[in-house]
Amino acid sequence: SQQGEEDPQALSIQEGENATMNCSYKTSINNLQWYRQNSGRGLVHLILIRSNEREKHSGRLRVTLDTSKKSSSLLITASRAADTASYFCATGYGQNFVFGPGTRLSVLP
Amino acid sequence: DAGVIQSPRHEVTEMGQEVTLRCKPISGHDYLFWYRQTMMRGLELLIYFNNNVPIDDSGMPEDRFSAKMPNASFSTLKIQPSEPRDSAVYFCASSLTRTGVTEQYFGPGTRLTVT
Numbered sequence: 001s002q003q004g005e006e007d008p009q010a011l012s013i014q015e016g017e018n019a020t021m022n023c024s025y026k027t028s029i030n031n032l033q034w035y036r037q038n039s040g041r042g043l044v045h046l047i048l049i050r051s052n053e054r055e056k057h058s059g060r061l062r063v064t065l066d067t068s069k070k071s072s073s074l075l076i077t078a079s080r081a082a083d084t085a086s087y088f089c090a091t092g093y094g095q096n097f098v099f100g101p102g103t104r105l106s107v108l109p
Numbered sequence: 110d111a112g113v114i115q116s117p118r119h120e121v122t123e124m125g126q127e128v129t130l131r132c133k134p135i136s137g138h139d140y141l142f143w144y145r146q147t148m149m150r151g152l153e154l155l156i157y158f159n160n161n162v163p164i165d166d167s168g169m170p171e172d173r174f175s176a177k178m179p180n181a182s183f184s185t186l187k188i189q190p191s192e193p194r195d196s197a198v199y200f201c202a203s204s205l206t207r208t209g210v211t212e213q214y215f216g217p218g219t220r221l222t223v224t
Contacts, residue, residue, distance in 0.1 A: 031210045042113075042200055042215030043152075050210070088152065094210060095140050096165060099152040 004032070004072075004089040004100035012106040019076040021103040023089030024069075032065055033090045033097070034074050043088065046074075079107045113216035115201050121222045127189040130219045133182055134203030142202040142213060143176055143186050152200075158184065191223045 004023045013019050023032070030051045035043040049056045049065045049072065056063050062075040076083055086102040114133040122128055134141045142157040156166040161178045169176070173192070178184040188195055198220050202213040 033212060042202075042217050043213075044215070045212035048210065048212060095142075095157065095159070095204065095206065096154075098154065099144075101151045 004091040004098065006087065006089055006100045006103040008103060009101070010104040010106070012108065013079055015079060015081055015107055015109050017079055019079050019083070019105055019107070021074045021087050021105070023072045023074070023091070023100060025072075025089075025091040026070065028067075029091045029097075030093050031091075031097070032063075032072050034061075034063060034072075035088045035090060035099070037086045037088065037102070039085070046087075076105075079105075081107050081109045083107045113201055113203055113214055115199075115216035115219050117219060118217060119220050119222075121224065122191055123224055124192055125190045126223075127187065128191045128195075128221060128223075130186040130199050130201075130221070132184045132186070132201030132216060134184070134201070135205075135214055136182065138203035138205045138214070139181075140204045140206060140213075141178060141184050142204075143184070144200040144202065145197045146200060146218070147197045155186070188221075191221075193223045196221055196223050 004025045007022045033048045034046040037043045047058050047063050049063050060077045065072045084107045086104050088099045088102045090097045090099045116131045143155040146152045155168045156176045158178045176186045198218045200215050200218045202215045204211050204213045
């Protein structure tokens with residue numbers, strides 16, 4: 001299965017701290033994406049990284065990809081209460097990709 | 110653009126009834142996806158379309174589930190007959206492919222409860 005597995009399942013931090021979530025997958029991919037889901041809402045795309053890229057930044061987000069280890073990490077710096085949400089990685093080829101079970105992040109004020 | 114629109118937002122029905130979920134993708138997008146999300150199974154891809162044509166329906170759980178996309182601006186997911194285990198949040202998403210891979214835009218979801 002190409003399914004990504006996020007780690008940890010749940011993470012609780014204080015506002016201002018950094019949050020790191022990891023995603024591991026099993027088979028070769030050509031892209032990996034991270035999404036956020038606020039409670040009761042649909043998923044929102046955060047960032048896409050292609051298999052030939054090692055690192056991407058978007059605002060307070062930093063994503064790394066290590067294809068040799070089949071893993072990716074999402075770092076949120078200077079977290080805010082509004083970052084409280086579930087975060088999912090999606091792995092695959094083209095338009096056909098699979099979402100992992102997600103990491104529930106709680107940022108405490 | 111208003112984003113992906115789904116209706117209804119909530120649906121409560123009795124076992125055995127037919128349920129129809131509706132989706133309007135973002136104008137101009139050429140891919141449309143239907144997902145189901147539950148606590149037990151997470152987010153599952155049910156079926157996706159490209160230019161209104163079903164490409165992969167291997168995620169459709171049973172023959173009770175069917176999906177159509179009669180035109181570029183409308184899709185339906187039908188469950189007939191519905192069962193309590195179909196209770197979930199159903200999401201529709203759309204995307205536009207120019208360079209091969211792009212992000213998916215999700216609708217707000219339809220929360221289905223089958224009693």
